[in-house]
Amino acid sequence: MIVPKMSIYQMYEKIEADKVKIEFEAQKLMPKIIKEIKQQRSFPFYKCVEYKPSSNNVHVIFFYAETKKDVEKPIWDFFTVLFNDRQRFVLKQRCEIYNGIGTRAIKIYTSHFFQRYKERKYNNMDLSKNELACRFFSKNLSFDKKAYEIPIVINEEINRNFKEYGSSNHWVMLVNEGLCFTRSCQYDKTWKVSKLKETEALLFIYTTFVSNSELKEPQKEALRKEYMNVYKEMYEDCKRNEAQEKMIALRKNYKDILNFVETNRITL
Numbered sequence: 001m002i003v004p005k006m007s008i009y010q011m012y013e014k015i016e017a018d019k020v021k022i023e024f025e026a027q028k029l030m031p032k033i034i035k036e037i038k039q040q041r042s043f044p045f046y047k048c049v050e051y052k053p054s055s056n057n058v059h060v061i062f063f064y065a066e067t068k069k070d071v072e073k074p075i076w077d078f079f080t081v082l083f084n085d086r087q088r089f090v091l092k093q094r095c096e097i098y099n100g101i102g103t104r105a106i107k108i109y110t111s112h113f114f115q116r117y118k119e120r121k122y123n124n125m126d127l128s129k130n131e132l133a134c135r136f137f138s139k140n141l142s143f144d145k146k147a148y149e150i151p152i153v154i155n156e157e158i159n160r161n162f163k164e165y166g167s168s169n170h171w172v173m174l175v176n177e178g179l180c181f182t183r184s185c186q187y188d189k190t191w192k193v194s195k196l197k198e199t200e201a202l203l204f205i206y207t208t209f210v211s212n213s214e215l216k217e218p219q220k221e222a223l224r225k226e227y228m229n230v231y232k233e234m235y236e237d238c239k240r241n242e243a244q245e246k247m248i249a250l251r252k253n254y255k256d257i258l259n260f261v262e263t264n265r266i267t268l
Helices: 008-038 111-121 129-140 217-264
Strands: 045-051 058-065 075-084 087-098 101-109 150-153 171-175 178-190 197-211
Touching (some): 008 045, 008 197, 045 129, 075 129, 087 111, 087 129, 150 217
Antiparallel strands (some): 058 075, 087 101, 150 171
């Protein structure tokens, strides 16, 4: 069971261990969900189901159908709920690219974050905490719907007071509906023999949310500028990876040629 005293790495692994059971439960629920969606007259459709496997971790499986076209194949995903005394946190387990390497990451969403999200997007609706989280993830963090978050390096043009929060205030996350302000840090592991450091896990704490309509024009311009920098870096990374893959292919072909020459005793 996940407890607040665990390391980020341990939290990640605990959620990972439950994933097969969560998927099995989601697929078991799917026929019932599809039947319920077919009876709907208005869309989008949302449904949350709390699931507690033998690990005693509390997961919320949610289903989402944007239009009638999604009736037969609604999107499903899940998040994990963690309590620390009276505080409630929502956890998402992700794999993030850090220094060119896929790295374990835990994203922790505070109650304050969702309170601000509700005030700015659903203030006139009576939604439960799970329903609110379901709507946020469905609209802003769904690969099936091409809803991605883009990490942007924060600066004074985005938030003039960002330095007051220290070195952990490094990133904001740009999503479909607005901007997520975060605190972040990395956890390193040092190998005993080589003494080399390896990033074991990343932590992102989502503290507050600002909608697109609240962003001022200078902020939007600063975000556009930083977004283009991110896009440029991604493009350069793709070019480097493509070049590396070509080099690997060339080396493989070269080895194949050498093997052929050796096998057939051909003189070059």
